Amino acid sequence: MSIGELLSVYGEKYLQGLLTTWELTIFSFIGAMIIGVIITVFRVCPIKPLRLFGEFYVQIFRNIPGAALLILLVYALPELDLILSYHSCVLTATTLIPASFCSEYLMSGINAIGIGQIEAARSIGMTFPLMMRKIVIPQAVRFSILPMTNLLIATMLTTSLASQVPLSPTDLTGVVSYINTRSVGGVTSFLISAFFYCITAVVIGQLGNLLDKKVRILR
Amino acid sequence: MSENTVIELKHIDKHYGNLHVLKDVNLSIKKGEVVVIIGPSGSGKSTLCRTINRLEGIDSGEVLIEGEKLPDSGKELAKLRSRIGMVFQSFNLFAHKTILENVTIGPVEVLHMNKTEAEKEAMELLKRVGVASQANKVPAQLSGGQQQRVAIARSLAMHPIAMLFDEPTSALDPEMINEVLNVMTELAREGMTMVIVSHEMNFARRVADRVVFMADGELIEENTPEEFFEHPKTQRAKDFLDSIKK
Ligand SMILES: Nc1ncnc2c1ncn2[C@@H]1O[C@H](COP(=O)(O)OP(=O)(O)OP(=O)(O)O)[C@@H](O)[C@H]1O
Ligand SMILES: [Mg+2]
Numbered sequence: 307m308s309i310g311e312l313l314s315v316y317g318e319k320y321l322q323g324l325l326t327t328w329e330l331t332i333f334s335f336i337g338a339m340i341i342g343v344i345i346t347v348f349r350v351c352p353i354k355p356l357r358l359f360g361e362f363y364v365q366i367f368r369n370i371p372g373a374a375l376l377i378l379l380v381y382a383l384p385e386l387d388l389i390l391s392y393h394s395c396v397l398t399a400t401t402l403i404p405a406s407f408c409s410e411y412l413m414s415g416i417n418a419i420g421i422g423q424i425e426a427a428r429s430i431g432m433t434f435p436l437m438m439r440k441i442v443i444p445q446a447v448r449f450s451i452l453p454m455t456n457l458l459i460a461t462m463l464t465t466s467l468a469s470q471v472p473l474s475p476t477d478l479t480g481v482v483s484y485i486n487t488r489s490v491g492g493v494t495s496f497l498i499s500a501f502f503y504c505i506t507a508v509v510i511g512q513l514g515n516l517l518d519k520k521v522r523i524l525r
Numbered sequence: 526m527s528e529n530t531v532i533e534l535k536h537i538d539k540h541y542g543n544l545h546v547l548k549d550v551n552l553s554i555k556k557g558e559v560v561v562i563i564g565p566s567g568s569g570k571s572t573l574c575r576t577i578n579r580l581e582g583i584d585s586g587e588v589l590i591e592g593e594k595l596p597d598s599g600k601e602l603a604k605l606r607s608r609i610g611m612v613f614q615s616f617n618l619f620a621h622k623t624i625l626e627n628v629t630i631g632p633v634e635v636l637h638m639n640k641t642e643a644e645k646e647a648m649e650l651l652k653r654v655g656v657a658s659q660a661n662k663v664p665a666q667l668s669g670g671q672q673q674r675v676a677i678a679r680s681l682a683m684h685p686i687a688m689l690f691d692e693p694t695s696a697l698d699p700e701m702i703n704e705v706l707n708v709m710t711e712l713a714r715e716g717m718t719m720v721i722v723s724h725e726m727n728f729a730r731r732v733a734d735r736v737v738f739m740a741d742g743e744l745i746e747e748n749t750p751e752e753f754f755e756h757p758k759t760q761r762a763k764d765f766l767d768s769i770k771k
Contacts, residue, residue: 422617431607524665
């Protein structure tokens with residue numbers, strides 16, 4: 307089928323797919339940022355078990371393939387009497403993995419701050435949580451806008467995992483499978499999805515650059 | 526201990542691995558006193574200065590602040606730290622905050638002072654150290670001398686009972702050293718209790734009530750600046766003074 311034919315028959319499906327991909331991306335990324343910050347605080351805090359837990363988390367979720375994690379969530383969790391919907395399984399996988407990368411980027415942001423400011427914060431009587439909140443995290447986040455932009459794009463691409471489970475509406479990649487089980491969409495049906503992924507990624511990249519310029523810390 | 530003692534170090538010992546950096550150090554500093562610590566590089570001056578507010582832990586001994594034992598960690602330590610100002614060689618201003626915010630962040634976040642009031646007070650402090658016109662800039666836009674004066678204002682905003690200075694002018698270009706020393710001289714004159722690690726001998730002569738000479742982790746000699754510089758008692762102090770004259 308040609309692009310025109312595909313769009314006229316499946317246009318609405320593609321649109322739904324795009325919206326689903328966006329939705330998964332946004333929720334995963336927000337979740338990943340929250341978990342990433344918490345894990346990072348664990349990794350630098352004075353309490354050793356928490357530090358170990360943080361390191362452990364990152365080592366696990368940075369190194370596990372998304373598909374493997376999804377399979378575990380779908381097939382292994384029910385063994386523990388914990389049954390999540392397919393949607394939740396996908397969202398969990400696409401949140402936990404980017405969270406580990408988020409923490410890695412924040413850690414390099416923290417390393418860029420320098421011990422001097424940390425000592426200054428301690429010397430004016432800031433407690434650890436206050437120092438994290440007011441001095442460390444705000445700067446680490448600003449140092450890591452560009453890697454976080456890439457992470458957002460990577461998170462979006464990871465949400466294509468959703469195509470591996472039955473979802474309705476399905477995501478951009480799922481739409482392609484849907485079409486190819488019904489008619490012969492071939493490579494063209496992929497190209498349309500790819501185009502939507504690309505457009506979104508380009509917009510994210512541009513916004514990231516703008517944001518980075520705006521909040522960059524003068525040194 | 527007399528009523529007036531602000532800082533007291535008793536039998537402080539500290540090692541870095543095999544290196545014995547502080548050897549049974551005893552030092553007590555009275556209210557309003559200005560003590561300048563001098564000595565060769567690596568003798569432990571910075572380490573000593575930093576044990577006073579526990580930026581460095583100690584192996585044994587006691588640090589007393591106004592007679593109260595400095596706690597090892599936690600909220601209580603943070604609270605005591607907030608009462609002792611510290612000025613670092615490399616300024617260490619908060620890079621993501623404006624100059625004004627650098628001065629208000631302590632009073633607002635640590636002392637829970639009302640923000641408007643903190644800003645008013647901060648502007649007065651910035652005026653006093655001569656950088657009020659820079660209030661809305663960020664640290665990187667200021668010269669080293671200006672940044673160091675802001676760092677002093679940041680400490681003063683906490684209403685400290687004493688201030689520690691670890692080589693506050695060593696990272697500065699020569700033409701900026703005096704602007705910082707002048708602010709410090711002014712503070713000394715107003716009666717601030719100060720512990721200063723410095724290589725500025727003329728400044729020490731002018732401002733110090735007492736000079737403490739340190740070598741190899743030990744306090745070797747203490748005296749008034751006149752006595753110390755004119756009639757050093759120990760050979761090590763003589764050698765040190767000779768070496769810096771050359
Ligand atoms: N964190 C550390 N770990 C190991 N050794 C250290 C550490 N900090 C300082 N030292 C060592 O302890 C000794 C005393 O250091 P300190 O910085 O107190 O000296 P200083 O008198 O301030 O010297 P300078 O005039 O060069 O600043 C030095 O030999 C130094 O190498
Ligand atoms: Mg030093």
